[in-house]
Amino acid sequence: MKWIKLACVFVFFMAAALADDRPNIVFLLTDDQRYDSLGATGNEIIHTPEIDALADEGVIFDNSFVVSSACAPNRAAIFSGMYNRTLGVRDFSSDFTPEQREYLYPFLLKKEGYFIGFIGKWGVAATIASTLEPYRERFDYWRGFVGQGNYYTRDRQNRHLTQVLADDVEEFLDVVPKGKPFCLSVSFKAPHGPWNQYDRRFAEDFEDRGIPFPPTLDKYFVDQLPPFMRTFRLSLDGRSLEQFEQFHEKFVREYYRLILGVDEAVGRIRKALEAKGLADNTIIVYASDNGHFLEEWGFYGKWLMYEPSIRVPLIVYDPRLPKEERGKRVKEQVLSVDYAPTFLDWAGADIPERMQGQSLRELVEGEAPDDWREDWFYDYAFEMYPGDIPKSIGVRTDRYKLVRYISPRPQYEQLFDLQRDPLELKNRIDDPEYANIRHDLSKRLSEYRKSLPDNDPDFEEYVNTYEVIGIGADFPDAELDFSEVDEVGQTFTAATDHLMLVEWRWPFFISRYPDSGVDVVLRRGGPEGEILGETWIEATDIYNLNRSRASFEVAGLEPGETLYVGIRPQSKPGKRRIGLWRYTKDCYPGGEAFINGEAAGGDIPLAFVFRK
Known part of the structure; x- marks a missing residue:
């Protein structure tokens, strides 16, 4: 019997040692940051040295997309690894069910022995404070807030929210139990509006730089759009094209200044990890909850399935990667529903079958899985009032995109050839040359609608019923x-x-x-x-x-x-x-x-x- 006890003790300590080797995970999520707003993604105006360093020393995904381009629905997809129609979270007020909460990545990691923390904008069903209580009590460290939060407050006139969140990260690292793996999720408000509330230390940045107009901020292209796409909120409270042109340079400068604050915060977080001796075993993931228009087609916000709205930065820095795997760019299409299974995979945890995303671990490590997706499904169904921003579903491949706007009667479709038309200027939906492409994408869209359970149907989608x-x-x-x-x-x-x-x-x-x-x-x-x-x-x-x-x-x-x-x-x-x-x-x-x-x-x- 003695040797059995010794064996059990040996197994216990071996398991503990292995658990201690599991990586820490720091997930940094910005708000409304489009893919091309970093130096690492080709922007020649804004300099983001700290975030660019993450990309140089890690892996950057050039085709990273969101499954719904709106803050709350896509955050729900990130937490759960599931599509919004299956979750039943397709707007700003719907919450996870008590059963669904058990399968959110932070709580699954907690069951695996991780110390979990959350800092910043929670975002899911966070329209009233009481909805946060079931989450606040389950995190080991909580600095989340309801709604959008404020960059400056009456009591905090000289400390920008972005830097306050970095302060909270430093505090979190002070309280993490030594030797215990952790997962910290940090949700920045920036660069979400109000854009003129950037950190005042950056007030002079970009003043001497000309800000180019997007080619599609042009009357000719705007006039090609159907009338239902010129809605009040989508055009920033009814602004005309001329008003957008006057507003453009100011808006972009302010948007970039908010990103400068995030870049500084990223540098502070990395230095704090190094000071605590945690940098060598901490994976850092940098992403955004959705993209944002910079007045392309006279659009404000996100929501639509155009590239500026759905394409986001995604950088993974894993210090355990060999040097030859660092600084690489991944071309495969990856989605926001992939984050949760990836975090669980890094932790050595089982990925629940209910999760509809795929782990990115092999792609980060330089491998290309044979069964990686060739297309994906998009779904935006939030409407504040009838006639608001048009709801849409769609499917995107590496070259083509089919978008179906579900509210108009008859429903309206767009088909874009992204290889020949990267700015999405020419709708090919009625072009005979693309008839077979339209047929194939329509069939694929139907397959997604059948295979993804719709637990919160938008009735306008189902025109025959x-x-x-x-x-x-x-x-x-x-x-x-x-x-x-x-x-x-x-x-x-x-x-x-x-x-x-x-x-x-x-x-x-x-x-x-x-x-x-x-x-x-x-x-x-x-x-x-x-x-x-x-x-x-x-x-x-x-x-x-x-x-x-x-x-x-x-x-x-x-x-x-x-x-x-x-x-x-x-x-x-x-x-x-x-x-x-x-x-x-x-x-x-x-x-x-x-x-x-x-x-x-x-x-x-x-x-x-x-x-x-």
């Missing part, structure tokens, strides 16, 4: 506060004989759950008409930007008849605890808004989903 009537125009120009009104309603026209549900999003000002929910009633004709259905929305569903769906499933309607939906709190709320957006102008010819049972003019931004 649903008819969606949305009320929207520009950003709503007014708010309704239920502390001042009793009921808000809207008349609308039946599109088919079967109304499935009514959906809408709650305004920004609802920063915490109200004390009660709302009742929703469906009537025929108007606010005094026959009741066709009643339902309610729970109080925990009512908060900043969350989508609510009032389900009715009322059949036997007469297409073309007038219907009315009314929304009323179950008890009188306090000021700005429950409310709705409103249009004071008429933007929907099939009905109008009502307040307390009286016609009020204008409309309420709602969407009505009918079954065909």
Whole structure:
């Protein structure tokens, strides 16, 4: 028996020794940073020596993409290694389920013995502070914040947020238990706006540099776009092309100054690792949650499947790599869903079958797996109000890209040949020369839609099953506060004989759950008409930007008849605890808004989903 005990002790200590050799992981995620905004990716204006050094000493991925170009959905994909439609997280308010949380990479690594920390913008369902509690309590070190955070605050006038996050990294390294592997996720706010809130130490940078205009910031190319792509938010609150031209140089300079702050922070983090004797066994990953337009086509933000929006920097510095493998560039297409399985692979942990990404470890080590992807699926489905930024799905190969905008009727498609047309200027969707390419990509898109479970369907995607009537125009120009009104309603026209549900999003000002929910009633004709259905929305569903769906499933309607939906709190709320957006102008010819049972003019931004 004695020798068995000795053997067990030997195995225990060997396992502990092996565990101690597992690499530490520092994951640095910027916000809205496009691929070509670093010296290492070919930018000749901005100098980023610290980040470039990571690339020179590590591996840079030249074809790194996001599966959804929006902060919250893609961060959810990063944490989980899963596509958004399968997760059911496709907007800014949806959260992971308790079961899904168990499979996020930080918590899987914690189960493997890693000390885990999070610093910066959490980003998933972080529209109200209470959503962070289930995560805050599970990290060993937490400096996360709700929403966007602030570069400067009243109490922090001389210390930029980017450098505060680097301070937090240094503090984290002070508290990591000696000899215990760790995974630290750092989520910078930069270079997300407001862009004029860059670190003031960089105020003079780029002032003497001319900033070239993108070739597509040109009326000829902008006029080729369909009208639904000139939306209010996508054009930065309705800016004209001329306003963009005046704004361009200032915006780009400020954007680059925010990146300079990140570059400095990266250098500080590397020096802190060296000072603690951790640099030789710490992998550093540098990436961004999505790209960003620099006014190409007069676009602001991200969201669309154009290259500036979906292509992001990805650098992996692994100090264990032999010298001959460093400074290499990887050409394979890699995705944000690949990060989580990669981190688990480095830790020697099992990769859950539910993860839809692939580990990058072999690519980092200079190997090219035989089964690496040849194409990938894109999905953007967030709409703040009907008629907002167009939702889209698509598929991209190394040469071609098919984009399908799911909201317009009929749905609109683009086909780009990225080899012949890298600026995506010529839509080849109706070009006979590309008929076979269109057929093959459409088939591949259908295969993705069938193989990826859709656990949070956007009904506008499924044109053969649903008819969606949305009320929207520009950003709503007014708010309704239920502390001042009793009921808000809207008349609308039946599109088919079967109304499935009514959906809408709650305004920004609802920063915490109200004390009660709302009742929703469906009537025929108007606010005094026959009741066709009643339902309610729970109080925990009512908060900043969350989508609510009032389900009715009322059949036997007469297409073309007038219907009315009314929304009323179950008890009188306090000021700005429950409310709705409103249009004071008429933007929907099939009905109008009502307040307390009286016609009020204008409309309420709602969407009505009918079954065909």
